[in-house]
Amino acid sequence: MRTLVKNIDGFLRDQGIKASYQRIRILDYLQNSYEHPSVSTIYQDLHPHIPSLSRATVYNTLNLFLEKKLVAVINTEGVEARYDIADPNHGHFQCLVCDTIFDIPTEQSRTFPAALDGFQVTSSQWHFKGVCPKCLEAKKQQ
Amino acid sequence: MRTLVKNIDGFLRDQGIKASYQRIRILDYLQNSYEHPSVSTIYQDLHPHIPSLSRATVYNTLNLFLEKKLVAVINTEGVEARYDIADPNHGHFQCLVCDTIFDIPTEQSRTFPAALDGFQVTSSQWHFKGVCPKCLEAKKQQ
DNA sequence: ATTCTTGCAAATCATTTGCACTTTA
């Protein structure tokens, strides 16, 4: 995706997902978030606006979206899983200082290593770790 | 690495790590394991031979090895972390059926995407998921 | 003797589950 869906309600229905209020709000949140949020983040941001929302629902919804391939989990350094609107054409850089995850476009559609002959590859992730420019700068100031 | 260290005792000392019996056995285990073991696996395999061994020690030791960059965590589908003798020159394929993790040599030393200019990259991982040849074959038999 | 490591049990934290209640189609 990353092309914003305007009619989330209809979009979910097309995916064979019942369009509950919570699901619509969570997908909407994911669409407008560039922060690769964790469950806690989603819950904290949405809970004030949807007081009845429970963590379990956020987990349920994300697991459903995962199954339907609307979102992807990013394998991270750290305990909590982070989620991303599904899009195979980018990698991720995780800053070990501020924990921000950046999208990294990987220009050429990369060809898989020859060693993968005979494997059925359903997804691939390129993941980088290190220090982001902002934190590098901050470190220099000290 | 992946070039086996014969003198683990001295090797650990060179890294500034006190060579306790448990640490030696755990590093030895990792060196001779091609299964990208989890903490449970390591514990289960080693405990019969070292009855006093505790899970906490396995965690402690792995965290120490991580700090010293002797091992790397593989970000996986699934709950438990999986460990690997540190070696930046390969990626991983995780079979979603049997949960085996395969080393995938990535021939060319890949150049990083241009989008990473200004970032300090300390590690990169290329991670694939799907179905391994053996499980594909098994599926066909049905 | 001092310092570091171990092992146990308890604590913590992310995620899942069971079940009664509510919403959606």
Place this chain on the structure above:
DNA sequence: TAAAGTGCAAATGATTTGCAAGAAT
């Protein structure tokens, strides 16, 4: 109204922590 989704609280499971006992230099 039937079927599916939600919310709560309790359960689970991985990992961490505090601390007393043990090992290494």
